[in-house]
Amino acid sequence: MASRRRMLLKVIxxxxxxxxxxxxxxxxVNRKFSNQYKATIGADFLTKEVQVDDMLFTLQVQIWDTAGQERFQSLGVAFYRGADCCVLVYDVNVMKSFENLNNWREEFLIQANPSDLENFPFVVLGNKIDVDGGSSRMVSEKKAKTWCASKGNIPYFETSAKEGFNVEAAFQCIARNALKDEPEEELYLPETIDRATNRQRSTGCEC
Known part of the structure; x- marks a missing residue:
């Protein structure tokens, strides 16, 4: 039986x-998918308990998306700070979203300013592999893996949020990466954490 720990892992x-x-x-988090699209403006987060090596942890998954809204960009520093792992997502059917991964990675490192820039854990997800049965794909798996290798062998997963493909496996890897260099004393949840954090605080659904 897994032992329970009040430990929070912050994933951006x-x-x-x-x-x-x-x-x-x-x-x-919810094993749900919606076809309705509405861009997330600002921050959104959910939490879920995850099990890693017979230990249960609370994984707080946070999204930051300004959607071009400049008034939100100055809030990025506070949002990124304290992250244990950063997940970079692109659409395999949109080359530009893949090309922008480097910008997202660099922005995160500048804003979050982690203590170990060279070894901070990232995970890359190539999403929407289900679209058109793969016929509209623009970014090959080989191209994505080559980019990840060039950035220090970042773990890479191809996912379908719609079908749930590889999502659980990806987050197991994300949790392990978030855990690997964290001092245990920094992970305990403060007693003031809102008990309602499992409720979605969303401004929309992005699919």
Missing amino acids: ILGDSGVGKTSIMNQF
Whole structure:
């Protein structure tokens, strides 16, 4: 039986608008998908207990998306700080969303300013592999893996938020990466954490 620990792991999900960040989060936490699209403006987050090596942890999955709204961009520093892992998401059918991964990665490192820039854990998700049965795909798996290898062998997963494909496996990897260098004393949840954090605080669904 897994032992329970009151430990919080903060995971930030970044990527272009429309790549499926909210849908991936909802599929992981609630096992639900919506075809309705409404861009997330600002921040959105959900929490879920995850089990890693017979230990249960609270994974807080957060999305940051300004959708071009400049008034939100200055809030990024506070949002990124304290993250244990950053997930970069692109749409395999949109080359530009893949090309922008480097910008998202660099922005995160600048804003979050982690203590170890070279070894901070990232995970890359190539989403929407289900679209048109793969016939509209623009970014090959090989191309994505080559980019990940060039950035320090970032773990890479191809996912379908709609069908739930590889989402659970990806978040198991994300949780392990978030855990690997964290001092235990920094992970305990404060007693003031809102008991309602399992409720979605969303401004819309992104699919």
